[in-house]
Amino acid sequence: MSVKQADPHDFLGIDAGLGDTERDVRDAVRAYAREELTPHIADWYENGGLPRELASGLGKLGLFGMHLEGYGCAGLSALAYGIACRELEAVDSGLRSYVSVQGSLAMFAIHHWGTEEHRTEWLPRMAAGEALGCFGLTEPDSGSDPGSMRTTARREGSDWVLNGTKMWITNGTLADVAVVWANTEEGVRGFVVPTDTPGFTANEVRHKLSLRASITAELVLENVRLPESAAFPDVRGLKGPLSCLNEARFGILWGVVGAARSCYESALDYAKTREQFGKPLAAFQLTQRKLADMLVEVNRSALVARQLSTLKDAGDLAPSQVSFGKFANVRSAIEVARSARTVLGANGITLEYPVMRHMNNLETVLTYEGTEEVHALSLGAAVTGVQAFR
Template sequence: MSSTPDPHDFLDIDAELSGEERDIRDAVRGFAADQLAPHVAGWYESGQLPAAELAKGFGQLGLLGMHLEGYGCSGTSGIAYGIACRELEAVDSGLRSFVSVQGSLAMYAIHKWGSEDQKQEWLPKMAAGEALGCFGLTEPDAGSDPGSMRTRATRDGSDWVLNGSKMWITNGTVANVAVVWAQTDDGIRGFVVPTDTPGFTANEVKHKLSLRASLTAELVFEDLRLPESAVFPEVRGLRGPLSCLNEARYGILFGVVGAARACYESALEYTLTREQFGKPLAGFQLTQRKLADMIVEVNRAGLVALQIGRLKDSGKLHHNHVSFGKLANVRSAIEVARSARTLLGANGISLEYPVMRHMNNLETVLTYEGTEEMHALSLGQSVTGLSAFR
């Protein structure tokens, strides 16, 4: 006789993980339950985050740049990295974003495009959580169209002088180093910018209603002077920053499975214990239909993430596979969160439960690292061969 499906992993997806991947899942899930979950509602409400403390803990777990090789990085599989993102985002999207920006944006950029000196200087410290990084691409007037960025770096003798600004930069106020992309006479180029360089300012973005357990900044560069050694030596154009975004989007398509799972599990527990009209809410047909729809979406998203992880680890991953995963899985997670909110009734809007927090966060996740519309157009171009971007 086959066993009854587990309500928390209905299709037994995690049975497909290797032993090492399950060990990483358990380590991150345990750390999240002990060190993150008890505090996340307070961080969200206050809009604050103990960044240095978190970086140290994540570094000790080996989560920072975990899928990168060498320089103090763990060198895990892509699936292992995805599972870690899933377990972090089950607590809060802001916590997954913290790790994702550090590893898949700032560290990946230096690892992929940096000089050997840049790698040696920054990656070991960043992997250990001793230095934090941020990634400066988005501007107030250049979001989905990064090629129209106005930030510019100009030559002055053997130096570069940087002027401009970046917006919505995660970890910008606490970073020790910023990877900044700027227009030059030779196309868009990337720069490794220590944040204590004169002319660098990070202004906190306030009044957010989403991703509040995440630190967001505007970066401003005013005649910021950098040596020649600060520029990425080879890469030109958008190929550099877009390759980094693809890494971050990969973490998102796994991460949102955790957010969806957390909302579903909260709704399941609540409806099994909350009684109305003489029986648990879970005993009513309309409630069971919503729970059934949720478990389908959570497991479908989990399978999509696992298959994309397999493609990544086999070297067959295309950036449109990642667009597929982000588009499909974020959409599923938002629907699960919204449905879970209805099942919790008035309690669904309280920080005593995670659902409204996840629901608000996912509205940002839908937009950043490529809006839903941009990923839809990427898929459309992939299957038709015709570009509809312009």
Template sequence: MKTLDFLAADDQLSEEERAIGRTVRDYAHSELAPRVSEWFEQGTIPSDVARGLGKLGVLGMHLDGYGCAGTSATAYGVACRELEAVDSGLRSLVSVQGSLAMFAIHRWGTEEHRTEWLPRMAAGEAIGCFGLTESDAGSDPGSMRTTARRDGGDWVINGAKMWITNGTLADVAVIWAQTDEGIRGFAVPTSTPGFSAHEIGRKLSLRASITAELVLDNVRLPESAAFPDIRGLKGPLTCLNEARYGILWGVVGAARSCLEESLAYTLEREQFGKPLAGFQLTQRKLADMTIAVNNAALVALHLGRLKDADALTPVQVSYGKLANVRAALDVARTARGMLGAAGITLDHSVMRHMNNLETVATYEGTEEMHSLSIGHALTGIPAFR
């Protein structure tokens, strides 16, 4: 809705970036939006969604070569925005596929890994997942207990990973494990004996997304499965930074959708003889929501331009993730209230977005961790421990 781009932020996009945004928005609204409430209610997402997104060209779209589109980081952000405008689960699928699993293989894998996996992943014919988090190692990934030990010319991995998006759908899992050489990454085909994935149910948020526990029980891999040139947390953290960047764009779409729906609803719904939108308190809420959505859009655009200039820092990504998710949650909660009782149903999107954003606020770095990253940058004093 053009009028909600109050500061004309999209006018600052290139024609190619605007065209990508229109294409993704049209596809998301025609092919995904009509079905997403059903997926959310059922707690699932069909595997053919990935193939459709692959044909659309958004899987790993910001990577170069191997069937990837090689777009600008800003164009990738715009695509994330339009997908999350429908549901955070859709953007999460694209983030995990492209910015975690594919990026890890593209940046840290071998040429054999890249040629084996990336073309199929870009097409949506193979799904990836990213195994870093454990039940006792979330914000402190360095405390992970999953281990990989050498046995002759092989590696043997034991451990478990938790809260893994796409886990039961995945054909390849990027697994990070403790070794005698430090934390290392591995490209693990999920068909390998000893690997299993178990879907996590009873979720109240991000339900149009598959979340799993991964179990690795004496998973034996050849030396070639290991990422050769990276040791320590730098490897997984570079991947997380990519995913966080997509999030800070994506939540702008969720917030915009909530604003759109609350504006349309309050213009139509009448009480005391006039539309709800005619009351002062309603207009104040709409104004505050518009400011929040547009400010978040400007943050995303600015950080996108910094990333395209290779000048974006991890703490700036923390700023964007923290600020934009916080703004989107405020907008979603306000919109839910403006729709009254209707706002709690799946006939409308606002509570679905609100519930999803509760998860988005937690994953890829909690609010507390991003706050401490900014605090560290300001003071020079690390307060993580």
């Protein structure tokens, strides 16, 4: 009787239980990534950006806002969306950011909080990749504490006038529309801002050492005048932007599983072919221990992501559970990347291999959509009932 052998690339058979739709999404995104993204990603990373034309191909795949209903969106499960994020980030975190900022921040905000006019004007074009969006919340002096934002919106007759600066905005210089959050006399409110509005400027952030295959910008709003209809009508306070961040974090906790898997697979392939002292690196006990540790972290992170998908699709996912996923999975992915780099030795620092590119990217992923410290405090508050943020 033969003994069943586990698959080194899906050791716990996590994908074996996927439904037909999720499997089709995985295969389609993986094939597209292999043919259209992977051959170019090292150059995009080195050159510091992604081509605007990518939006068309990603739109045709149905990846923008794929977990939203109607308006040209696919309306797929959270699990399907997570699988797509995993396959994109297996290539590069910048690609997953490109998709998740569009779908889980800008499109989700318009879909969930906007008016019907907002939705019909923007969502079909954004789903098709014909229009790109960005999400303006973080400011130069307001990151983990968004309540301290200085951007303001004041009423002037029947209009709104916005002033302020937003920072670290993905897709900022590419966007056709920005969702901007600002302080008003009624509390924090969200606004749909076409980027060709007078007074709106986007300046690219350069000299980044991480997430280079992604456009990051500063948004400057100088007396940007908008009609009353530009404001989200029914949401006040931080509930609006935080609900969007929760959507984006879900994509992150899945995406980093892909980054970790890529690093582990690169180290595994290298260890089996690279010889030292007359035998492959894979034959050394220390290397096998590193591979075993990476294997455990990749699969453990995948199990966390899969369980959180089950909860989300059932409507039972708590924000603190999303924090658990981002906190645990990003930390695991960074450890996998660092260990994989040591297996590759000096080759690990080149763009010939994906490992150090992932390792650098993950330093950004650790920080955005809530730093590691913020998510640790969220978990602490969830289990103790005591807020320690202030």
